[in-house]
Amino acid sequence: MEMAKVIVDVPSKDTDRPFDYLVPASLRPWIEVGSRVGVPFGHRTLQGFVVSLHPRPEMDTSKMKPIQEVLDVLPPLSRELVQLGEWMKERYACRQITALQSMLPTALKGKAERYISLPERSDTPDETEGLFSLQPESEEEERILGFVGQRGEVTIQQLSRAFPDQADVIKTLLARGMLSEHQQIKDKLQKKTMKAVELAVEKAAAEAALGDFPAKAQRQREVLSYLLEIEPLLPISQKELLQTLGVTAGTVKALADKGLIAIKDVEVFRDPYRGRHFKPSEPLVLTEEQQRVYDKIVHKLDERQHGVFLLHGVTGSGKTEIYLQTIQRCLQQERQAIVLVPEISLTPQMVERFKARFGDRVAVMHSRLSDGERYDEWRKIREGRASVVVGARSAVFAPFDRLGLIIMDEEHETSYKQEETPKYHARDVAIHRAALSGAAVILGSATPSLESYHAARSQAQDDFAPVLLEMHSRALGNRLPEVRVVDMREQLREGNRSMFSIPLHEAIAARLERGEQTVLLLNRRGYSTFVMCRSCGYVAGCPECDISLTYHQKSNNLRCHYCGYAAPSPDVCPDCGSEHIRYFGTGTQRVEEELAKLFPGIRVIRMDVDTTTEKGSHEKLLQQFRDKKADVLLGTQMVAKGLDFPDVTLVGVITADSALNLPDFRAAEKTFQLLTQVAGRAGRHQLPGEVVIQSYTPEHYSIIHASGHDYLSFVKDELKHRKALHYPPYCRLILVTLSHEQLPLLVRTAENYAAMVKKEADRRGWFGSLDRFAADALDILGPVASPIPRLKNRYRFQCMIKWRGTMDAVSLTRDAAEQLQESVRDSGLAISIDVDPQMLM
Ligand SMILES: Nc1ncnc2c1ncn2[C@@H]1O[C@H](COP(=O)(O)OP(=O)(O)OP(=O)(O)O)[C@@H](O)[C@H]1O
Numbered sequence: 001m002e003m004a005k006v007i008v009d010v011p012s013k014d015t016d017r018p019f020d021y022l023v024p025a026s027l028r029p030w031i032e033v034g035s036r037v038g039v040p041f042g043h044r045t046l047q048g049f050v051v052s053l054h055p056r057p058e059m060d061t062s063k064m065k066p067i068q069e070v071l072d073v074l075p076p077l078s079r080e081l082v083q084l085g086e087w088m089k090e091r092y093a094c095r096q097i098t099a100l101q102s103m104l105p106t107a108l109k110g111k112a113e114r115y116i117s118l119p120e121r122s123d124t125p126d127e128t129e130g131l132f133s134l135q136p137e138s139e140e141e142e143r144i145l146g147f148v149g150q151r152g153e154v155t156i157q158q159l160s161r162a163f164p165d166q167a168d169v170i171k172t173l174l175a176r177g178m179l180s181e182h183q184q185i186k187d188k189l190q191k192k193t194m195k196a197v198e199l200a201v202e203k204a205a206a207e208a209a210l211g212d213f214p215a216k217a218q219r220q221r222e223v224l225s226y227l228l229e230i231e232p233l234l235p236i237s238q239k240e241l242l243q244t245l246g247v248t249a250g251t252v253k254a255l256a257d258k259g260l261i262a263i264k265d266v267e268v269f270r271d272p273y274r275g276r277h278f279k280p281s282e283p284l285v286l287t288e289e290q291q292r293v294y295d296k297i298v299h300k301l302d303e304r305q306h307g308v309f310l311l312h313g314v315t316g317s318g319k320t321e322i323y324l325q326t327i328q329r330c331l332q333q334e335r336q337a338i339v340l341v342p343e344i345s346l347t348p349q350m351v352e353r354f355k356a357r358f359g360d361r362v363a364v365m366h367s368r369l370s371d372g373e374r375y376d377e378w379r380k381i382r383e384g385r386a387s388v389v390v391g392a393r394s395a396v397f398a399p400f401d402r403l404g405l406i407i408m409d410e411e412h413e414t415s416y417k418q419e420e421t422p423k424y425h426a427r428d429v430a431i432h433r434a435a436l437s438g439a440a441v442i443l444g445s446a447t448p449s450l451e452s453y454h455a456a457r458s459q460a461q462d463d464f465a466p467v468l469l470e471m472h473s474r475a476l477g478n479r480l481p482e483v484r485v486v487d488m489r490e491q492l493r494e495g496n497r498s499m500f501s502i503p504l505h506e507a508i509a510a511r512l513e514r515g516e517q518t519v520l521l522l523n524r525r526g527y528s529t530f531v532m533c534r535s536c537g538y539v540a541g542c543p544e545c546d547i548s549l550t551y552h553q554k555s556n557n558l559r560c561h562y563c564g565y566a567a568p569s570p571d572v573c574p575d576c577g578s579e580h581i582r583y584f585g586t587g588t589q590r591v592e593e594e595l596a597k598l599f600p601g602i603r604v605i606r607m608d609v610d611t612t613t614e615k616g617s618h619e620k621l622l623q624q625f626r627d628k629k630a631d632v633l634l635g636t637q638m639v640a641k642g643l644d645f646p647d648v649t650l651v652g653v654i655t656a657d658s659a660l661n662l663p664d665f666r667a668a669e670k671t672f673q674l675l676t677q678v679a680g681r682a683g684r685h686q687l688p689g690e691v692v693i694q695s696y697t698p699e700h701y702s703i704i705h706a707s708g709h710d711y712l713s714f715v716k717d718e719l720k721h722r723k724a725l726h727y728p729p730y731c732r733l734i735l736v737t738l739s740h741e742q743l744p745l746l747v748r749t750a751e752n753y754a755a756m757v758k759k760e761a762d763r764r765g766w767f768g769s770l771d772r773f774a775a776d777a778l779d780i781l782g783p784v785a786s787p788i789p790r791l792k793n794r795y796r797f798q799c800m801i802k803w804r805g806t807m808d809a810v811s812l813t814r815d816a817a818e819q820l821q822e823s824v825r826d827s828g829l830a831i832s833i834d835v836d837p838q839m840l841m
């Protein structure tokens with residue numbers, strides 16, 4: 001008999017390995033690598049995934065239990081996704097089951113349920129006889145057995161409701177083997193079905209039957225002749241049939257009883273884009289620049305080899321057209337494509353561009369779908385009815401089996417990192433998945449992440465380093481907009497205390513006059529968390545770490561979240577002595593009020609977390625703006641991405657610096673990216689665009705280079721900083737967060753942890769300063785209190801591990817964490833490991 005290795009659905013350390021099960025002959029044709037199965041585990045039945053199959057186990061199989069059931073006809077995971085799960089386990093220090101579960105829609109998170117039925121009748125005559133000799137001994141017993149027999153199987157709830165005071169009788173029946181109990185995995189969500197009607201006999205036979213209806217069955221006759229009329233369209237939904245003909249379900253049932261028609265359950269798909277029509281679009285003639293890029297990618301596609309491209313193209317350079325045409329090539333090869341976009345820019349405008357080109361072959365996956373819709377889109381992919389998926393982060397796991405291309409638009413976006421376990425980065429997963437299936441990857445952005453850009457430029461000698469492709473001009477031939485930086489310190493000096501500088505005020509007024517549109521960005525990241533002097537732009541920073549200090553209201557002091565440095569919050573500016581020093585931030589609502597005051601009658605659409613909570617509201621607001629129902633689109637980050645509106649000629653940024661002062665070594669990079677992206681919304685079509693950036697630190701390199709649309713100079717400056725301070729891409733980070741309800745215990749444990757990591761790294765000869773030129777180096781910072789020092793009644797401390805080289809630093813941190821957890825033997829201690837963290841606050 002064959003054997004299968006199964007990962008069971010219990011995310012704990014002891015179960016984080018494959019368990020062996022026998023494959024019963026009857027199930028063998030249904031089981032593949034990636035199958036979801038129900039297996040006995042202790043006294044329970046658990047859901048699990050088959051990760052490998054073995055023809056003939058060498059060990060003693062007498063104690064091995066058989067797989068109980070297979071849960072799907074098509075295995076929900078492919079061999080390649082199972083392999084990807086193994087890779088994720090090592091890469092992100094997560095449980096393998098957690099990695100596998102994250103690939104599936106929640107609807108497939110099955111739970112075991114208990115059922116009671118009559119014992120299965122065996123085919124061997126002896127046993128059958130034995131069974132039949134068991135006769136009910138009372139009327140109650142007979143009634144209960146009848147109840148169960150009629151329904152096939154019942155839940156314990158159903159049985160106890162039907163026979164509330166017969167618990168003892170039921171228990172006796174179970175004990176005597178006249179009832180049996182078993183467990184079965186039930187999915188959280190079922191396929192949606194509807195009743196449909198079709199002919200049950202040949203057309204000629206049905207026509208002949210038309211003559212036989214008695215006068216009082218004229219309704220039945222009517223139904224049958226209608227069905228004959230629309231015969232090529234059958235089956236038809238019963239509901240629709242009843243509505244069209246105005247007959248009752250009884251009439252239809254009577255026909256079914258006569259055996260002329262059949263009523264059956266057919267599956268319906270919940271399609272979130274049902275009823276929407278997309279105007280088909282044809283491929284555009286590529287510009288010279290586009291053509292060069294296209295040729296390189298297609299060459300790789302035609303080789304059917306793994307390859308990674310970093311497509312650096314300025315805003316409006318026509319990256320989307322490249323995506324569309326390379327996908328087309330991929331489809332011609334009968335292969336499939338995944339398009340990843342940040343959740344926030346997964347707007348109907350984006351979806352439309354893909355649906356318009358590829359029609360029904362496009363599936364869409366984003367977090368605003370209901371569980372049911374998501375499950376149906378997922379099945380559309382699994383069953384081969386879609387060959388392109390456009391989706392957010394998790395679409396990287398789309399169950400394709402002939403993957404040819406993965407595209408990641410706006411590859412620099414932090415939302416590609418999942419902040420819950422498994423804390424994966426979709427970019428790395430995409431590259432590894434593509435390697436497993438010989439697919440190409442395109443990472444596209446106007447402002448690539450420093451990690452990707454550095455990897456491409458340094459021509460690292462590995463398969464995963466991207467090949468750099470560049471597009472410098474806009475596809476429609478127009479120029480990038482003029483950018484003006486306004487020094488807000490000067491505005492204050494000149495007596496302007498408004499949040500609108502005079503140049504921005506005048507620019508908005510001009511747009512109102514000409515009937516053109518304005519996009520206003522309020523960067524709300526870092527709202528109220530740092531302290532800044534409004535007179536000179538001074539920001540309180542950590543003397544050791546070169547990041548800004550975070551203001552803590554409760555203790556009224558400033559703290560560094562990397563090294564733990566603390567200082568009292570100043571009343572006057574230490575640089576210029578001004579009293580205009582305060583924590584910083586402005587809400588969108590206040591900007592809206594101010595706009596109304598400055599420009600009476602101005603029509604403003606405000607887009608932020610408050611106005612976009614409702615399903616579809618994001619889309620609705622954008623549509624209103626596109627229909628020119630407003631003069632100004634005012635919002636947070638949401639307004640910066642992917643929008644392409646012809647009449648937007650002005651982009652204003654209220655305070656460019658707010659994100660610059662976050663305690664995050666990527667602050668400058670994020671600021672540069674955001675400013676470049678939002679500036680790219682202006683003047684994309686005929687009308688020329690203008691951008692006004694308001695800043696308290698106009699001399700900062702991220703602002704200077706953003707205003708010059710100068711990505712390369714920004715990268716040069718930023719890499720210098722990163723190198724000097726040992727941050728990625730010159731090293732990698734692992735953030736370990738420990739939490740517990742009791743502070744003293746936590747502090748002690750966190751210190752132990754740091755010591756353990758240090759000791760183990762030392763033993764392996766890794767520990768040492770990153771300053772030196774050693775190929776392998778590891779350093780550990782902390783422990784310090786986490787930026788959120790207490791969460792849900794638990795204290796939090798963290799250690800930051802910086803490392804570089806070929807060593808396996810992830811397994812070292814994980815092993816140390818597991819060892820620590822065992823030594824503490826306190827179930828209250830939680831340790832979370834974040835490999836390559838994005839959120840440091
Ligand atoms: N070859 C082409 N011929 C004509 N128009 C084109 C061509 N390629 C792209 N365009 C048009 O140029 C505009 C900008 O293209 P697109 O939105 O794809 O740019 P992008 O690089 O994705 O920009 P962003 O990074 O700002 O989102 C669109 O209106 C698009 O239809």
Ligand SMILES: [Zn+2]
Nearest residue numbers: 542545560563
């Ligand atoms: Zn510090």
Ligand SMILES: [Zn+2]
Nearest residue numbers: 533536573576
């Ligand atoms: Zn000052």
